[in-house]
Amino acid sequence: MSTVKVALHGDAILTSPQFNKGTAFTEQERRDFGLTGRLPWRINSLEEQCARAYDQLQSRETDIRKNSFLQSLKDQNWVLYYALISSHLQELTPIIYTPTEAEAIANYSHLFRRSEGLYITYPEEDSMEESFLEQTRGRNIDLIVCSDAEAILGIGDQGVGGIGISSAKSAIYTLIGGIDPSKAIAVTIDVGTDNKGLLEDPLYVGWPNRRVRGEDYDRFVDKFVQLVRKYFPHSLLHFEDFGVTNAYTLLERYRTTHAVFNDDIQGTGAVTLSCVMAAIGVTKTKLIDQRIIVYGAGSAGLGIAKQLRDAMVTADGISTEEANTKFWLVDKHGLITHSLPDVREQLKEFAKDIDGFAEQEVGLLDVVKQIKPTVLIGCSTHAGGFTEDVIKSMAENCDRPIILPLSNPSKLVEVHPHDANEWTNGKALLATGSPFPPAKMPSGKDYVIAECNNALIYPGLGFGAMLSQSRAVSDTMIIAGAQRLASLSPALKDPDDALLPDFGDAPKVNFEVAVAVAERAIEEGVAGVDWKKEEVREKAKAKLWEPVYPNYEFDAAGEKGVHAGYKI
Ligand SMILES: NC(=O)C1=CN([C@@H]2O[C@H](COP(=O)(O)OP(=O)(O)OC[C@H]3O[C@@H](n4cnc5c(N)ncnc54)[C@H](O)[C@@H]3O)[C@@H](O)[C@H]2O)C=CC1
Numbered sequence: 232m233s234t235v236k237v238a239l240h241g242d243a244i245l246t247s248p249q250f251n252k253g254t255a256f257t258e259q260e261r262r263d264f265g266l267t268g269r270l271p272w273r274i275n276s277l278e279e280q281c282a283r284a285y286d287q288l289q290s291r292e293t294d295i296r297k298n299s300f301l302q303s304l305k306d307q308n309w310v311l312y313y314a315l316i317s318s319h320l321q322e323l324t325p326i327i328y329t330p331t332e333a334e335a336i337a338n339y340s341h342l343f344r345r346s347e348g349l350y351i352t353y354p355e356e357d358s359m360e361e362s363f364l365e366q367t368r369g370r371n372i373d374l375i376v377c378s379d380a381e382a383i384l385g386i387g388d389q390g391v392g393g394i395g396i397s398s399a400k401s402a403i404y405t406l407i408g409g410i411d412p413s414k415a416i417a418v419t420i421d422v423g424t425d426n427k428g429l430l431e432d433p434l435y436v437g438w439p440n441r442r443v444r445g446e447d448y449d450r451f452v453d454k455f456v457q458l459v460r461k462y463f464p465h466s467l468l469h470f471e472d473f474g475v476t477n478a479y480t481l482l483e484r485y486r487t488t489h490a491v492f493n494d495d496i497q498g499t500g501a502v503t504l505s506c507v508m509a510a511i512g513v514t515k516t517k518l519i520d521q522r523i524i525v526y527g528a529g530s531a532g533l534g535i536a537k538q539l540r541d542a543m544v545t546a547d548g549i550s551t552e553e554a555n556t557k558f559w560l561v562d563k564h565g566l567i568t569h570s571l572p573d574v575r576e577q578l579k580e581f582a583k584d585i586d587g588f589a590e591q592e593v594g595l596l597d598v599v600k601q602i603k604p605t606v607l608i609g610c611s612t613h614a615g616g617f618t619e620d621v622i623k624s625m626a627e628n629c630d631r632p633i634i635l636p637l638s639n640p641s642k643l644v645e646v647h648p649h650d651a652n653e654w655t656n657g658k659a660l661l662a663t664g665s666p667f668p669p670a671k672m673p674s675g676k677d678y679v680i681a682e683c684n685n686a687l688i689y690p691g692l693g694f695g696a697m698l699s700q701s702r703a704v705s706d707t708m709i710i711a712g713a714q715r716l717a718s719l720s721p722a723l724k725d726p727d728d729a730l731l732p733d734f735g736d737a738p739k740v741n742f743e744v745a746v747a748v749a750e751r752a753i754e755e756g757v758a759g760v761d762w763k764k765e766e767v768r769e770k771a772k773a774k775l776w777e778p779v780y781p782n783y784e785f786d787a788a789g790e791k792g793v794h795a796g797y798k799i
């Protein structure tokens with residue numbers, strides 16, 4: 232067991248979630264840190280603490296209460312929080328992440344108890360550097376997860392509540408990617424909100440103003456990005472749940488100068504590519520043979536289309552233009568065509584001619600009937616958008632339709648996977664964005680619905696980039712990670728099994744993804760380390776953080792009252 236020197240004493244160590252052990256402080260530590268008399272007599276192991284916390288959790292009747300309980304556990308004791316969730320990963324991930332975290336974020340100001348992470352707020356622009364330094368003092372930050380909360384999951388603009396998604400995504404990095412939580416920071420960029428309900432809510436705790444946009448927004452965000460680059464040049468900057476325009480603009484603006492990563496675009500593109508690769512392994516077809524409809528052409532939809540398109544170009548050697556012809560993007564005004572007004576610039580390469588369609592606005596069902604898709608992907612936030620007609624029509628022309636309703640949280644799913652299974656007589660190859668229980672095949676066998684959520688891959692992609700200290704996260708690094716994930720699909724062994732590994736295996740799977748990404752970074756020459764490819768696996772193992780208590784030694788000479796703690 233490692234030993235860590237800590238300069239906190241008495242209440243200061245008990246109230247530090249990073250160092251607190253609660254009843255697990257040893258006799259010696261209790262004496263050295265001034266804790267005798269502040270704790271009950273019995274010394275518990277971490278396992279005993281987990282068992283007690285799990286019992287307490289079970290007494291909370293609703294998922295949102297469980298979410299609040301776990302949040303307050305995290306505020307008290309990181310090791311216990313991560314150990315508890317790690318030992319019930321599949322059961323508790325939906326409580327701290329989608330779908331329950333969506334409810335927690337929507338009610339952030341009403342559930343608010345304690346702040347966490349860094350709040351970068353527009354009227355405090357002049358003191359941004361000071362706040363940044365205060366929050367990161369004494370810490371060697373590898374990972375910054377930030378959101379401006381304009382498009383949280385599928386529930387839209389949530390203002391300052393966006394800290395909840397940064398914090399949840401950061402926790403997933405630790406649980407699944409093995410990232411040391413003391414080296415990660417969650418950030419909300421509070422530039423106001425256009426959510427009327429929040430603006431009118433007297434309890435709203437964010438900056439109660441309409442969203443700042445245009446040059447002022449760009450300057451404000453740029454100031455933040457430059458602080459990240461100045462103080463933590465080797466860190467990974469993860470963007471989450473920005474509105475579609477800013478999501479693409481920021482990624483393009485910074486991706487050549489820092490390791491930035493947009494999860495909704497790149498993470499979702501990568502996990503969906505893995506899922507489709509696994510599915511075509513079942514149908515014994517090639518990527519180039521697919522006709523793909525993407526329903527919802529926002530951050531995720533376009534990210535998916537581009538990722539699949541680029542993989543087609545790489546794997547099947549066709550031109551980008553030819554690959555673009557295999558995709559039909561459908562948004563709220565129907566098929567993206569050259570004749571639709573106000574089509575976003577980035578979508579134009581996928582736009583189709585209206586020929587062959589009677590109407591100006593071509594709905595999903597018409598597109599399905601006309602083009603006979605093999606793959607149907609939903610990231611529209613339109614609950615029930617894949618109607619029975621749509622699904623049945625697709626199944627008429629396709630032996631094993633690949634149907635991926637990816638919108639989160641669960642209530643926004645485009646089609647309930649059990650319905651899609653029933654309407655296709657068990658032929659559909661299915662995956663969803665949030666977890667669902669298994670469906671029944673006509674044979675009576677359970678069909679496990681894979682969770683095609685970027686959380687199944689982004690911790691590994693990010694860990695691979697951090698591990699190799701990459702100067703950029705290249706498209707080919709992402710494809711390497713996606714290929715590794717696809718190669719671990721249970722469906723490759725049994726075509727009736729899940730398309731992707733389950734969340735219980737996510738830590739092992741993400742380790743493999745991280746190794747693939749770091750190896751690729753070294754091959755491409757973007758890594759900041761001078762290792763050989765063969766060394767990556769061992770280096771990655773050594774870097775994994777695990778939720779176990781180290782021994783503490785009191786550091787009387789250390790700086791008191793800050794995040795002081797280092798291994799000796
Ligand atoms: N499973 C996963 O890993 C991920 C799932 N998502 C989910 O995908 C959904 C979209 O997320 P983003 O792309 O970030 O949001 P976004 O706001 O950028 O995109 C949503 C798009 O759907 C379109 N849309 C809205 N109503 C529609 C309708 N009735 N028919 C067709 N299109 C419609 C919008 O116009 C917009 O273009 C959300 O529910 C989100 O939770 C997003 C990222 C990852």
Ligand SMILES: CC(=O)C(=O)O
Nearest residue numbers: 384385495639684685
């Ligand atoms: C999973 C995710 O990133 C989203 O739904 O936005």
Ligand SMILES: [Mg+2]
Nearest residue numbers: 384471472495
């Ligand atoms: Mg997201």
